[in-house]
Amino acid sequence: MALQSLVAAAAGQSVLGNTVSDYTAALLIFVVFVAAAGGVQWLLLRYFVRLARRTDTAFDDAMVAVVQTIKPPLYFLLGFYLALHYLRVTGFAERVVNVLLLALLVYQAVAALQILIDYFVQRRLIHAEDRAVQSAARVVKTLSSIVLWSLGFLFLLSNFGIDVTSLIAGLGIGGIAIALAAQNILGDLFSSLSIYFDKPFVPGDFIIFGDYMGTVQEVGIKTTRLTSLSGEEIVVPNTEITSVNVRNFGRMKERRVEFSFGVTYQASSEQLQTIPGIVREAVEQQKQTRFNRCHFHQFADFSLHFEAVYHMETKEYSAYMDAHQAILLSIKEAFEREGIEMAYPTRTVYVHEG
Template structure:
């Protein structure tokens, strides 16, 4: 019968297993233990059973102890990291423990090289699977945490897609690692896949371009859902940022669908991000206006603008002589990015100017033509 000394690093566990096997050995004559089945003695099979059961119990106790400690820790903290560790530990299901215990116990038996190789391959695949699964759980945790801070449904959707792509990459790397350990020439395999990948990428060029553009929009954030933007001849409020297209609700009410590739290759004006609007106000008064009143006009305009809430006066000047009017240029700022408020303030300023000019008897100019008739000699 083989000794359990190969597991001497387990200390107490090793001694316990040896004690059980020694006890069983003392119950029957030595001849019984030397009976051979399929190239192994009865004692070896008994050792396998004892070691298998011992390690199943040990793994189960270990999992329960760690889970219990994490739950107690979770009750005393507000962090969600402990939930992540619990999910990772729970991902190691009983079949994995059973196979691991079986693998350890099988070291007591003499098996053919084919069987030994097959069991090694199964263990390799299973361990890689568990590692990739654990990394995937961490990735899910990070993505969900990031999504909890996002209000934009399109951004959440992009995070989901990005997470799925990373998961595929994880599984591909896991599969390549397994194949490499099985003796497969990975370099030639990747080269072959690369040629096929180029063909597929060429066929899906536009779709992939839109996909990467959606990631660029999410990362760079030139606009978000709810922003009022102008793209070329289109303007409206962004309603949805998808994987391939972005949908805008135009001012006329129709929905405009623009590809993400186009949005990242043209100039986009985002009015939601402006802090204030600059207004250039031009008007003309009649040439018959007395000089005293002409000189008062800039201060009149300043008083009107400063009297409107949300407007900030900048300047007002007698700009030039037009064909039919004395032109004045006024500049003021509207301290809001809301278009309706912009129009309300502009309207209030215009009405104020008209009201004061009527009171001061300052005539607004309009295009006129005076014809002089003279008699000839």
């Protein structure tokens, strides 16, 4: 009986405005919450790990990474926060706990969002191996990280009672000054992102724009590098490429070829009528070609002018040149057999004697 009375007396004593029973209940709440939070995290992590092993998608891997970012200090502090609500504490202690808890929650939210953004960026890189795509992905991840952590920091300052309006205004003015000082660099940076997302060309494409032509070797953050037909490297700022029209021969599926020639006025009408058939036969003898048309086009100054069109069913330039050369040689041989003369600039001078 004496022991029970002593225990009851001790439980009823007040320490810092709370009884021993209150502290015991708060401790119990803290322990139960921490154990429950740890158990829920373990179950979620186990579920997502098992799901990741059964599927080929990367989203469940991202969810595993999100759950793994939840560290014990977070649910320790949450448990302590809940336990404090059962006790009567001073305003300062409660304020400290609120500040720490808010900071941890903001950190957790930003870290989770960053993982999800990395996941979506990674999805864009699954089938991409060139360095341009990797550079653009690094830029996107860096910019998103800066934006997220900046917003989180401003959110914390606002909840701490600090007026962030003047700070945002100052950052805005500073940002404008930096942007003006580095506008060329920033312009090239955003142009590289435009090239990455819009993909007007990729490494390996032969392009022509402005006074430049060549095969794209690399699309960097600031410049694009080409190899010209003569072999030298051409380095062009990205802003210059995105501000002009670009002709991309790498996307060409077939080549339309138009050529013309003339025969002399001494050719007979019967010979002229055989010329379209000669051209058709010469084109159809070559592989990967498709004849379109051949017509007597006009009476020129020194020739009877013909115009012919055919299609090459390949984008390879060397294959086109080989086929075109063979077609022209075949036409020349056929004209020699038929006695048809090719025209060239001539002048006939009549001398009157008298």
